[in-house]
Amino acid sequence: MAKDKSENEDLNILKENISKDGKIILKDDVYIIVTQAFCPNGHNLVGCGKEDFDGYPGICVKVANDEKEGMLELSPFQGDHSKRGVTFPQGTKVKIKCPTCGVEFPVVGRCKCEDGHLHKIYLNPKLNDAHMIVVCDAWGCYFSRLIDDNELFSEFIDEE
Numbered sequence: 001m002a003k004d005k006s007e008n009e010d011l012n013i014l015k016e017n018i019s020k021d022g023k024i025i026l027k028d029d030v031y032i033i034v035t036q037a038f039c040p041n042g043h044n045l046v047g048c049g050k051e052d053f054d055g056y057p058g059i060c061v062k063v064a065n066d067e068k069e070g071m072l073e074l075s076p077f078q079g080d081h082s083k084r085g086v087t088f089p090q091g092t093k094v095k096i097k098c099p100t101c102g103v104e105f106p107v108v109g110r111c112k113c114e115d116g117h118l119h120k121i122y123l124n125p126k127l128n129d130a131h132m133i134v135v136c137d138a139w140g141c142y143f144s145r146l147i148d149d150n151e152l153f154s155e156f157i158d159e160e
């Protein structure tokens with residue numbers, strides 16, 4: 001699977017060795033760990049918070065609704081839905097923003113949950129659509145996940 005992508009120019013998937021250049025790390029052949037993620041203006045979201053996920057910095061975003069706003073850190077591990085920081089009632093529609101410039105992440109489509117939309121976070125500074133994380137704006141939705149190719153992408157987007 002992800003191993004085949006190790007020579008992709010836009011995205012380094014490294015096996016076990018942690019590199020400053022790595023965007024995604026494949027750990028013990030099992031875990032994919034995001035080490036860089038970008039807003040549409042190119043700000044890196046990884047490591048601007050203070051949380052630690054099993055030794056790795058989280059993916060930091062600002063989350064807001066009409067009543068409050070706060071920092072949230074998402075686990076950098078693919079498939080791990082843990083997050084730390086601000087919380088909202090289950091199902092609350094929230095805005096997901098860059099903590100540095102405040103831009104909202106672009107919508108890529110409807111989520112399979114009731115009324116959520118998926119927003120994309122780029123995984124490389126070239127803002128290439130082939131590699132992104134999508135995050136649902138319905139608080140507590142579990143469809144948010146790491147996307148690393150278009151096939152996987154179409155698998156779970158609810159086509160309109």
Ligand SMILES: [Zn+2]
Nearest residue numbers: 039043098101
């Ligand atoms: Zn930004």
Ligand SMILES: [Zn+2]
Nearest residue numbers: 111116136141
């Ligand atoms: Zn959703």
